[in-house]
Every structure is written in structure tokens, then in C-alpha cells.
């Protein structure tokens with residue numbers, strides 16, 4: 621299995637939207653991702669390519685000392701093989717290179733695989749966003765702090 625992590629290209633967007641629909645049943649949508657790619661200098665989309673196809677992605681906005689994770693998934697058929705850790709490692713290295721002091725994210729309070737993963741990488745619970753998701757469920761806001769010299 622050959623894989624790489626690379627920046628988003630316009631030709632990836634349809635596959636990413638389809639992948640989001642598969643894992644979340646919902647998507648940020650083509651237009652938002654397209655606008656981020658073309659117009660948002662703070663947006664970073666890390667695409668996981670496996671054997672020539674899009675197998676997931678992680679996006680974040682880095683605005684000075686603060687960064688926010690926007691979305692993150694690995695396609696179902698590739699989950700549990702370590703690709704999530706590879707994407708997250710890459711994102712954390714990018715944050716360190718950019719001298720980010722804190723990275724925040726929202727995660728569904730019921731999403732145990734993701735919560736375990738974030739805990740392993742030093743994310744700490746900050747607060748709850750009530751009824752954050754369209755189906756009315758809550759989000760946990762997690763934050764990872766970086767040592768910046």
C-alpha cells in the first residue's frame with residue numbers, strides 16, 4: 621500500500637466531499653472547501669493519498685499563534701491502520717513549524733475513537749458546546765498547547 625500526505629488540489633474536492641458523506645453523513649460542502657483552497661491563506665488541507673486515491677484528509681486554519689482543526693477523517697476501509705495518527709502527526713509538526721501556541725478542535729462527545737486518539741496526542745478537554753451538531757448532540761472542545769521558544 622503506497623501512501624503520501626500532500627496539499628489539497630482542486631481535483632480532490634469531489635472525493636473529499638464524498639468521503640465526508642460516507643463517514644459523517646454530512647459534508648462541509650464543495651463550495652466551502654473550494655473557497656478555502658482559493659481564497660483562504662490561513663487554511664491548510666492535508667490530503668491522505670493511498671494507492672492513488674483520496675483516503676482521507678485533515679484541515680486546519682492557522683492564524684498566528686492559534687490554530688483550529690476544521691475537519692479530519694480517514695475513509696472507513698482504511699481506518700484502524702494508523703493513517704489517522706500519521707495525519708495528526710503531520711498536522712502537529714506543521715503547527716510547530718508555524719510556532720503555533722494552541723490548537724483547538726471540536727469532537728462529538730460520543731466519538732470515542734477520536735477522543736482516545738486526541739488524548740494520546742496531548743489534547744485536553746476545555747468545555748462543552750451544547751447542541752453544536754445538526755442532530756442536536758454536544759461537542760467537546762479540546763485544546764493542545766505547544767511549547768514555543
Ligand SMILES: CC(C)(COP(=O)(O)OP(=O)(O)OC[C@H]1O[C@@H](n2cnc3c(N)ncnc32)[C@H](O)[C@@H]1OP(=O)(O)O)[C@@H](O)C(=O)NCCC(=O)NCCS
Pocket residue numbers: 643644692693694695698699700701702703704705706726727728731732733734736737740
Ligand atoms: C478518528 C479517525 C480519524 C482515526 O483514524 P484511524 O486511521 O482509524 O486511526 P489510527 O488507526 O491511526 O488509530 C489511532 C488511534 O485512534 C484510536 N482508535 C482508532 N479506532 C478506534 C476504535 N474503533 N475504537 C477505539 N479507539 C480507536 C486508538 O486510540 C488508536 O490508537 P492505537 O492504534 O494506538 O490504539 C477515524 O476513525 C475516522 O475517520 N473516524 C470518523 C471521522 C471522525 O470521527 N473524525 C474526527 C472528527 S473530530
